[in-house]
Amino acid sequence: MNTHVWRKSSYSGTNPDQCLEVSDGHVGVVPVRDSKLAGAGPVLHITRPAWAAFVRMAKAGV
Known part of the structure; x- marks a missing residue:
């Protein structure tokens, strides 16, 4: 899955290296990674x- 287009949360603010990135458009899963490790770390595939x-x-703040 090297064709991910990653996006960060709009809540990243001025420190975009402290958030998750997700990739949309994948059937059944949401790929997630740590923005600090962009490309070098693992990608988690979480069910929808x-x-x-x-x-x-x-x-909800839970």
């Missing part, structure tokens, strides 16, 4: 339901 639950909890 698990990612949706993570986002809901993050928005």
